[in-house]
Structures are given as structure tokens and as C-alpha cells.
Amino acid sequence: MLDIKILKENIEEITLNLKNKNYDFNNSEFLKLDSERKKFILQSEDLKNKKNVLSKEIGIIKSKGGSATAQKKEVEDINQQLLKFDALLLEAEKKFSNFMLDIPNVLDVKVPIGNSEEDNKVLTYSNNENLSENNSTDTIDHSEVGKILKLFDQETASKMSGARFNILYGEFAELHRAIGSFMIDTHIKEHGYKEVNVPLIVNNESLIGTGQLPKFKSDLFELKNKENFFLIPTSEVPLTNIFRNKILEENDLPIKFTSLSTCFRSEAGSYGKDTKGLIRQHQFDKVELVKFAIPSKSCEELENLVNDAERILDLLELPYRKVLLCSGDTGFSSSITYDLEVWLPSQNRYREISSCSNFKDFQSRRLNIKYKDKSSKKKTFVHTLNGSGLAVGRTLAAIIENYQDNNGNIEIPKVLRSYMRDVEIIKKS
């Protein structure tokens, strides 16, 4: 959520900024809803004040043994009026807050202007080479290899569950588990994150806080037999909500959490896209990195966070590129986002494997997460950041494709071997 005062003071500038995010900010509607709300607040508060004064008077009269019937009558009249005004106020507040919750975060000045994916700015290629220019691809698609090796079974998964699920057997299941363990170990041992095990089901307050609701409900799985239960689309949601309604100490910041969790996404609106393999599943595992930082340090913290995610790709020796998302491609809650895209030779293209964002105070305002600023002594909203470090299923796919030899055998990346019985290669049996 945006700061209402800041929004009012910079309304032209913010309107332009949001336009770059393809959001049409209706500022006359905003001003109308705001003034309407204020009008009712004023009227309602005025009546309440009168009521409070009279009630106090009645108390004093009663304590002296009087009866105060005239005052009682007057308060009753006020109550009648209040009934009307409070209904109007409630309506106006609701409209206003729905309007506010719908507004995306303002973009950072560093974000390049653009409409879609094509306008994203590629910053670096690992090993300084753009592999999509080579155009020599005899790599077999990871799901095909999986089928040949009999370690990957989409048909059976679809029988028991439906589309966008998979079953991994044997070495693939092991490798999948090894990847997750390796990633989270690296973050806790080498990058200073604290591991957290989180609930996979959260309530809608949590999802409003991080920005998935109310706007993106269709992307979520909601449980049917219990009100207000949603499967998490990412552990960003529980991790960030840990400090909902909390005041943190400046000395404790930055706080760095990481979690390996299963994530659930409905993938509504992506029918027919990536139907084969591990790229787009209803259920997938992901290692998430979440940070709480003081505002003046959050930009720096984002750079570090991206480095932490990149480090995993470096250690796995997977080719990738780093991309700064353009304005139109930057997510609803984010102010600035870097994507890491791993090389998938079978598709001859780079695919997103991590997305790292600075949300600044957008989430913390919704969630009411503050810290006590040492110099000003004021309670100030913290900045929240997060990124994938990395998506486990997509990493598995990338390994299967990038570590494949001409016979369709798959070498295990060196750093993972100790996590899976020192197996060096997966061969057809």
C-alpha cells in the first residue's frame, strides 16, 4: 500500500510512475473517495463527541441523584443519526481501502521503462557468453530424458492428481532433495540466513499483507472445507508475515530468513504453456530468501540478496544471465526486481529460476512492520525484500539438461555429490 500523504503530495509524479507499470491510476477517483471518506469521518466524529460529552454529564447528574431525562433523549437522537452516518462512513472507507489495496508499488528510479519481457535489460551473462547465439542444440528435453531413464512420470501423476504434477523416482527424487538441501545449507552456512520452517497454509490477512490478495486470488489455491485457508504460493508469505504487527530493533536489522518449502500455484491463465516437465507445476519446492532492512540500506541489501542467489548457480556451474526487469514486467508489490535466468539448452533459451525484489515499505505498510529508528527515535516502516534462492524443480531441470552427455546420461554436479551417496552419474539401467 502506498502512503496516502505522500501519494497526495506527489500525485502527478506517482501517476506517471504507475503508468510505466501499465497501471492507470485514476487520481480524480482517488481524490473523490478520499474527500468523501473525510466528510463522513468529520460528521460521525462530531456526533460522537456530542454523545460522549452528554454521557459524561449524565454520569455526573446521576451521581448527584438527578434523573437527566432530557440528556438521555438527546443522546438517543444522536444515536439514530449515527446509525445512518456510520453506515455511510463504513461504505466510504471500504471503497477507499479497496481502491488503495489495488494500487501497485511505485517503481524505483533505476527500473528501465518498457512494456513486456522484451524490454528487460540483460545485465550480465555468466562466463560472459550469450548461449542463445550458438544455436546448436541436440540436448534432449529434461522430461524426455526423465521418461527414458524411467525416473520421471507425468502420466501417473496426472492420473492421481491432474495436469501440472509430476512424480520423481530414484536418482531424480534424490537429486531433487539434494538440490534443496545444498541450497539451504549454503545460505545458512555461508550467507548468514536463519532457516525457518513455515506453515504451508495461511489466512487471507497474510496474503493481503504481502500483496497477493485481493487482486490475485485466482492464482491461489483456496481450501474448501475451512474458511480463510489458502495454500502458500511462496514461502515469502509466511516468512514476511512473521513480523506482522511488530516493532523491530534497529540493531537487529537486517534480519535474514530462508526457508525450503513446497509452493502451490493455480497457474490460471497459463493454459497450454510449459505443459511438459518441471517448469510450470501446481506444486513445486523453492528455497526462499527474505530480508527486513532499514530503508537506507535496502538497495544494497537487494544487491547482496541477488548475489546470494547467483552464488548457487555459480556453485552448480549452471550458465545463466542476470536481468533487470523493465517497468511493465515488474510485479505488483515490487519496486525493483532482478531475475536470474538459467540456460535450458533444449529450449535454446534462458528461463527464470529466481526473482529478487525490493518491496521497500509497500508490504510493511500493509503488514504494519516497523522498527525503532535510533537517531530520530521514530517508529518507521522497515523495507522488505525477497528472492528465490532458487526454485528447486527448475534447477533440477537445468541440471538434467546442462549436465547431459551425448548418450543421455547425467553427471551429478560436484557440490551435490555428498548430498546423494556420492553418485557421480545417472545412467540408463
Add this chain to the structure above:
RNA sequence: GGAGAGGUGGCUGAGUGGUCGAAAGCGGCACCCUGCUAAGGUGUUAUACGGGUAACUGUAUCGAGGGUUCGAAUCCCUCUCUCUCCGCCA
């Protein structure tokens, strides 16, 4: 799932119908005092949203929502969470 006990400010904890946004203590902050890191004294110390250049002032908030009442932290109802006991269970 059954039975009971609870949810009060940063924390502990009083408060059962009127001047209670809420005692007291702890913690925090400011100042004073004291010749050594201790102790003491005084004051101050919630959040959000309005109005006002400002001093200041209004409204709301005692788990959430409803109700009773002129008036609710306090009484009633529903929900929720925590704790204890029983049952079931990985």
C-alpha cells in the same frame, strides 16, 4: 473431538457499568544527584485517523465481530487464539 481457564499498553500485571487510554512494577527516554561500570531522585513514555501555522484538540482502539445501556475493558452472544486435563493421532 470433550471439559475447564484465560487473552488488558514494549513486557509483567491491576481494574466487574460513568472523570479509565487505563493503577502499579519493569523496561525505554530526558534531566538531576553521587569522585570511580553501582545506587537514588524527578519528569516523561501507545497507535491510527481527523481539525489547526502552532500550542493544542477530536475520534477510535483493553483478542475480533455483534448486542444490552444515555454510557462498556467491565454485562450478554458468536468467533478466534493460548494454556491445562481427557480422547485420538504422525
